[in-house]
Amino acid sequence: MSKEEKATTAFRLPSQAITLARRKRTAIVSPFASTQMFCGPAWLGQKAVLFASARETNRRPFGARCDDATLWIILDNQHPWFYCSHCILIIIKGVIIMNKIMIVEDDTKIAELLHSHIEKYGYEATITKDFNHVLDLFHNIMPDLVLLDVNLPSFDGYYWCRQIRSISTCPIIFISARAGEMDQVMALENGADDYITKPFYYDVVMAKIRSHLRRAYGAYAPKMEERIVEQAGLTLYPERMELKLGEQITALTKKEAVLLETLLKRFPRVVSRETLLEKLWDDQSYVDDNTLNVNITRVRKKLQELGIHDAIETVRGAGYRFNVTYYNGETE
Numbered sequence: 001m002s003k004e005e006k007a008t009t010a011f012r013l014p015s016q017a018i019t020l021a022r023r024k025r026t027a028i029v030s031p032f033a034s035t036q037m038f039c040g041p042a043w044l045g046q047k048a049v050l051f052a053s054a055r056e057t058n059r060r061p062f063g064a065r066c067d068d069a070t071l072w073i074i075l076d077n078q079h080p081w082f083y084c085s086h087c088i089l090i091i092i093k094g095v096i097i098m099n100k101i102m103i104v105e106d107d108t109k110i111a112e113l114l115h116s117h118i119e120k121y122g123y124e125a126t127i128t129k130d131f132n133h134v135l136d137l138f139h140n141i142m143p144d145l146v147l148l149d150v151n152l153p154s155f156d157g158y159y160w161c162r163q164i165r166s167i168s169t170c171p172i173i174f175i176s177a178r179a180g181e182m183d184q185v186m187a188l189e190n191g192a193d194d195y196i197t198k199p200f201y202y203d204v205v206m207a208k209i210r211s212h213l214r215r216a217y218g219a220y221a222p223k224m225e226e227r228i229v230e231q232a233g234l235t236l237y238p239e240r241m242e243l244k245l246g247e248q249i250t251a252l253t254k255k256e257a258v259l260l261e262t263l264l265k266r267f268p269r270v271v272s273r274e275t276l277l278e279k280l281w282d283d284q285s286y287v288d289d290n291t292l293n294v295n296i297t298r299v300r301k302k303l304q305e306l307g308i309h310d311a312i313e314t315v316r317g318a319g320y321r322f323n324v325t326y327y328n329g330e331t332e
Contacts, residue, residue, distance in 0.1 A: 145172075168254055173212065
């Protein structure tokens with residue numbers, strides 16, 4: 001049997017390895033090291049979604065059966081990243097990133113029950129503890145979906161919804177005891193995608209979560225060709241909101257990705273503050289002059305995570321300029 005024939009043959013993984021993968025949520029790399037094959041958990045109900053995705057992108061999935069879960073081997077030599085279902089992202093290194101869900105709910109019992117159900121279905125859930133710094137937690141974990149209550153300590157859910165919308169387009173679902181018509185209208189007009197009233201059925205919540213994740217990231221997400229912006233070995237993936245240098249990858253927020261894309265595309269020219277503000281918000285009246293400074297500082301920190309220092313130069317009275325202070329993945 002040739003390597004190519006062998007690579008397209010499904011094989012049964014040891015049950016111990018499958019159990020470990022499910023518990024640790026890590027990738028199992030196939031024994032056929034000559035091809036880029038990785039395994040990931042596909043929970044019940046995901047089989048059709050996975051096959052449809054594979055068929056659309058000319059990728060071939062193969063599975064090994066084990067109890068109530070199926071592990072799929074994905075063969076792909078062309079594209080190093082893709083969504084194999086609405087809850088799992090597999091990248092070239094064989095790392096599995098579960099969809100993250102952020103729970104902003106001040107009722108501890110409800111928050112814990114939501115957390116339990118979400119993790120039962122194979123997602124990663126984080127409960128907000130500090131209701132004064134919800135946006136900081138969002139920045140730290142960069143969730144794929146947010147469950148948000150209206151009545152919260154300090155600031156209400158509408159406020160936090162607007163704050164999240166300023167940096168992300170991830171799905172936001174309100175869960176609240178306020179069942180009035182205007183409450184739901186306000187939630188949607190402040191940027192929410194859905195509204196669930198209490199009391200609720202947890203299975204309905206999970207169904208809505210899966211639906212919104214499919215629409216945002218999975219089988220129903222708009223298909224678009226991935227763009228790549230590269231400068232001297234530094235590669236930006238705007239749609240993924242990822243920045244790569246050599247073997248290192250760091251995640252970006254939406255605004256960070258937009259800023260960096262603008263600077264990289266106009267290298268080595270200076271980009272004015274007005275241009276950057278227009279790229280970020282399309283309306284400068286929504287922000288004060290210091291907001292751009294804050295976001296530039298964040299981009300600089302993300303570059304430092306890759307070992308790149310002093311790449312974004314402040315040109316007094318003119319704006320900002322990107323400089324190449326590294327070479328082939330190594331700083332000068």
